Amino acid sequence: MDDFMQAAVEQARRSLDEGGVPIGSVLVHRGEIIGQGHNRRQQRRSAILHGEMDALENAGRLPASVYRDSTLYTTLSPCSMCSGAILLYGIPRVIVGENQTFMGEEALLRARGVEVEVLDDPVCRELMSRFIAAHPEVWHEDIGEP
Numbered sequence: 001m002d003d004f005m006q007a008a009v010e011q012a013r014r015s016l017d018e019g020g021v022p023i024g025s026v027l028v029h030r031g032e033i034i035g036q037g038h039n040r041r042q043q044r045r046s047a048i049l050h051g052e053m054d055a056l057e058n059a060g061r062l063p064a065s066v067y068r069d070s071t072l073y074t075t076l077s078p079c080s081m082c083s084g085a086i087l088l089y090g091i092p093r094v095i096v097g098e099n100q101t102f103m104g105e106e107a108l109l110r111a112r113g114v115e116v117e118v119l120d121d122p123v124c125r126e127l128m129s130r131f132i133a134a135h136p137e138v139w140h141e142d143i144g145e146p
Helices: 003-017 051-059 080-089 106-111 122-134 136-142
Strands: 024-029 032-038 070-076 093-098 115-118
Touching: 003 024, 003 032, 003 051, 003 070, 003 093, 003 122, 024 051, 032 051, 051 070, 051 080, 070 122, 080 106, 093 122, 106 115, 122 136
Parallel strands: 070 093, 093 115
Antiparallel strands: 024 032, 024 070
16 A cells, blocks of 8 residues: 555545544545545535545645646545546546445546545555444444435
8 A cells, every 4th residue: 555545545544543433534645644634524524525535625725727737535435526526627537445235436537537546555444344334323324425
């Protein structure tokens, strides 16, 4: 696992330690993490703080040129909301830890020219599998399912 995905996993573990869904993300620009975050929907009673959204928020306002020269690492396949933010800001590359426990909008991202690489990482898969088994109601709420 490279250092950037490891940083995203550390963010996912941080969320789990805080009582949240274990999804983490980092935004990388020219080899440097410029934003990192984790799912905080439970912790902050937020409607939108998925891991990717938190990483973008923590990066702060950036010029479009920075987003267009960045890579987003996320431990889980990005949902519709997070994929929309990726497209809105023109992030050209997304590295996904795993997509077995949840398949997000990878096809949409690819169709819009985003390079999506799926690592199928067992650590990422294990974090989500355990969480979903232990807290299915929280998981279904998080992704907007009944």
